[in-house]
Amino acid sequence: xxxxxxxxxxxxxxxxxxxxxxxxxxxxxxxxxxxxxxxxxxxxxxxxxxxxxxxxxxxxxxxxxxxxxxxxxxxxxxxxxxxxxxxxxxxxxxxxxxxxxxxxxxxxxxxxxxxxxxxxxxxxxxxxxxxxxxxxx
Numbered sequence: 001x002x003x004x005x006x007x008x009x010x011x012x013x014x015x016x017x018x019x020x021x022x023x024x025x026x027x028x029x030x031x032x033x034x035x036x037x038x039x040x041x042x043x044x045x046x047x048x049x050x051x052x053x054x055x056x057x058x059x060x061x062x063x064x065x066x067x068x069x070x071x072x073x074x075x076x077x078x079x080x081x082x083x084x085x086x087x088x089x090x091x092x093x094x095x096x097x098x099x100x101x102x103x104x105x106x107x108x109x110x111x112x113x114x115x116x117x118x119x120x121x122x123x124x125x126x127x128x129x130x131x132x133x134x135x136x137x
Contacts, residue, residue, distance in 0.1 A: 067123065069112060074131070086128040095119060099129055108134070 073079060086092060103110065103118065110118075115126040 069123070069127070073127065082124050083128050083131075086125050089125070092125075092129075095121065095125070096129055096133060100133055104133060 099115070099119070103115070107114075110130070112123050112126040112130055115121075115130060116123045119126070
């Protein structure tokens, strides 16, 4: 296989010629497919034993919907990181426009927990949306 160079097919016609050239090469097709298949289905006794003996410990993560939200959350050092992460979410502009057009006119004094449950988002995302959309009085 050292002297043989195969190019990847670039269209359907070329793909047929590529497959034909592989089949014409003695033993190359069988070796290539068997190596790929061996990597995909390597279920040796050691691997099966390794897969069945690893310990699984579930991690319990409390929901953020039950956290107490202080009034001074904007002074927390992680607030800027939260704002940056939420605003980089591709769904953020759509959520903000939906909040401004549909939810805010009906209930302008919505809490972050209510908004989070209404939009099925985290409380952190709701805090950032409310911070950006609700003007301080």
